[in-house]
């Protein structure tokens with residue numbers, strides 16, 4: 001079973017993965033997920049083994065909105081495959097750059113993003129509800 005593009009019809013499956021991957025106060029409901037998939041430029045991918053990514057392209061810039069892998073499916077390459085699928089998907093549109101925000105404390109996600117070529121370009125102080133700073137990261141697409 002391989003990664004496939006999502007539609008709003010996948011919202012419940014995506015929400016189940018999100019709920020298992022994030023703490024309760026960071027979980028996105030199926031309604032929120034389906035709204036994001038339906039935004040202009042919104043797109044995403046699901047890995048049936050237990051991973052999901054949502055992203056959005058506006059003009060020549062893309063953004064990772066959320067990325068989640070089930071705890072029991074981690075360290076098997078799903079996160080990297082999903083992120084790279086989103087990078088390819090964005091590059092196939094007009095996007096030339098991709099951005100994301102990640103909590104400074106999230107060492108797993110930061111390591112994954114660095115492995116995929118993202119570099120830190122800024123910091124948003126106390127961005128998250130728990131007071132953590134967000135790091136803003138960027139990668140050039142299609143180079």
Ligand SMILES: CC(C)(COP(=O)(O)OP(=O)(O)OC[C@H]1O[C@@H](n2cnc3c(N)ncnc32)[C@H](O)[C@@H]1OP(=O)(O)O)[C@@H](O)C(=O)NCCC(=O)NCCS
Pocket residue numbers: 021022066067068069070073074075076077078079080081101102103106107108109111112113115
């Ligand atoms: C971050 C997350 C998506 C990574 O998914 P994953 O499927 O485990 O990642 P991968 O197996 O593809 O890892 C790819 C690389 O990222 C790095 N990495 C991933 N998890 C890591 C960890 N816990 N510690 C250190 N490096 C890690 C490694 O370099 C890894 O390559 P390797 O396994 O060959 O060493 C997953 O941990 C997750 O869902 N976390 C909770 C939700 C979250 O934080 N989402 C991101 C919000 S910004």
